[in-house]
Amino acid sequence: MKKLLEHMGVEADRIHFSWISSAESTKFVSVVSEISAKVKAIGPNQRFVKQEAKVA
Amino acid sequence: MTGYTQKIRETAKRLLESCQVEMVIGFRQGTVPMMSEPCFVRKPADADQLIWDSHCGINLANYLTDRKEKIAVFAKGCDSRNIVNHIVENKIKREQLTIIGVPCLGMIDKRKVAAAVHSEILSVTESDGKVVVKCAAGETTLNKAEVLQSNCSVCRHRNPVIHDELLADPVPEQSDVDPYADVRAIEAMSSEEKWKYFDDLLAPCIRCYACRNACPLCYCPTCFVDESKPQWLGKSQDAMDIRTFHFLRAYHCAGRCTDCGACERACPVGINMRTLTKKLNKDCLELYDWEAGMSLDTRPALDIYKSNDPEEFIK
Numbered sequence: 001m002k003k004l005l006e007h008m009g010v011e012a013d014r015i016h017f018s019w020i021s022s023a024e025s026t027k028f029v030s031v032v033s034e035i036s037a038k039v040k041a042i043g044p045n046q047r048f049v050k051q052e053a054k055v056a
Numbered sequence: 057m058t059g060y061t062q063k064i065r066e067t068a069k070r071l072l073e074s075c076q077v078e079m080v081i082g083f084r085q086g087t088v089p090m091m092s093e094p095c096f097v098r099k100p101a102d103a104d105q106l107i108w109d110s111h112c113g114i115n116l117a118n119y120l121t122d123r124k125e126k127i128a129v130f131a132k133g134c135d136s137r138n139i140v141n142h143i144v145e146n147k148i149k150r151e152q153l154t155i156i157g158v159p160c161l162g163m164i165d166k167r168k169v170a171a172a173v174h175s176e177i178l179s180v181t182e183s184d185g186k187v188v189v190k191c192a193a194g195e196t197t198l199n200k201a202e203v204l205q206s207n208c209s210v211c212r213h214r215n216p217v218i219h220d221e222l223l224a225d226p227v228p229e230q231s232d233v234d235p236y237a238d239v240r241a242i243e244a245m246s247s248e249e250k251w252k253y254f255d256d257l258l259a260p261c262i263r264c265y266a267c268r269n270a271c272p273l274c275y276c277p278t279c280f281v282d283e284s285k286p287q288w289l290g291k292s293q294d295a296m297d298i299r300t301f302h303f304l305r306a307y308h309c310a311g312r313c314t315d316c317g318a319c320e321r322a323c324p325v326g327i328n329m330r331t332l333t334k335k336l337n338k339d340c341l342e343l344y345d346w347e348a349g350m351s352l353d354t355r356p357a358l359d360i361y362k363s364n365d366p367e368e369f370i371k
Contacts, residue, residue: 004307007242007335008299009251018371031371047251050294 013038060108063223068103071128077154078125081116082106089177090166110182113163115318117272120148132160134316136216137349138272141312157219159227162208169203207317210235217350236338260325261298267329270322273312306332311340311357312348
């Protein structure tokens with residue numbers, strides 16, 4: 001799924017997958033920090049915002 | 057390929073007369089040129105409607121979903137792979153089916169023919185790799201290779217993978233084709249270019265869902281696009297909704313698509329949405345060494361877990 005999203009032009013750094021056990025709090029913190037740093041670096045995604053309803 | 061017609065009629069008649077099957081699914085002449093239509097024959101006397109030509113591109117596996125009777129079906133390479141899919145996914149039982157394999161040399165893309173003649177087409181006939189198009193302005197002869205459906209020109213499974221009878225000797229497979237050249241071209245683009253590419257590709261989409269209806273894989277009683285509780289995606293013509301629809305439609309075919317070209321063929325505005333499913337096919341081949349519908353004995357790539365499954369994407 002990540003590959004197809006990237007294939008369609010979604011930036012690779014926006015898509016993250018991880019498996020974290022409820023006991024792995026440190027891993028959770030590090031993964032979330034890493035993701036938020038990466039997403040901040042590429043900035044807000046304007047493409048997904050619907051500008052206004054298009055009338056057919 | 058038109059030479060198959062007589063054999064098809066004989067086979068259908070024999071199977072119906074001996075009560076081996078209750079119904080035969082094949083093709084008959086359509087009402088307009090280049091549009092052979094699916095045909096369901098239940099009486100031996102009706103078997104003479106059946107034909108075979110290079111316009112039988114519709115995937116007949118689509119008509120097998122949840123059928124209860126005994127059916128004989130004529131299957132090209134791609135059809136046979138979709139029949140395997142149907143059997144593996146429990147949409148029909150193998151015992152119900154008499155599969156008559158039709159070695160295929162590719163189907164003609166009606167849009168390519170229409171683009172080549174610029175005039176109303178009255179009839180299209182075929183012999184020895186040449187396609188003769190009779191139109192209002194006169195007669196034109198085209199090379200069949202030039203007007204093949206784009207999926208047929210890169211097809212590597214022309215012969216049926218599963219069959220009870222074979223209509224003719226197997227045709228040579230194309231081994232020197234590169235089915236994924238176009239996917240690789242897109243992969244080489246930057247995110248920005250990819251986004252633009254798909255914006256342009258999907259811009260004409262009118263959300264008619266013909267691609268879904270023509271697809272033999274899309275047999276859910278209620279499609280995700282039609283559901284309202286929850287509503288998975290917007291129903292508008294907004295570019296983002298269209299893109300989401302195509303993304304999800306393609307993803308539902310992951311590891312199942314046989315690149316039969318039914319979706320592209322059915323599209324009224326000529327969108328090549330196969331670009332999306334082909335990317336998934338390529339990934340399945342590279343990551344799992346998997347091609348859909350090749351055997352009844354293996355489970356689909358996304359249906360089983362193996363300890364050596366690639367997992368680089370998980371942190």
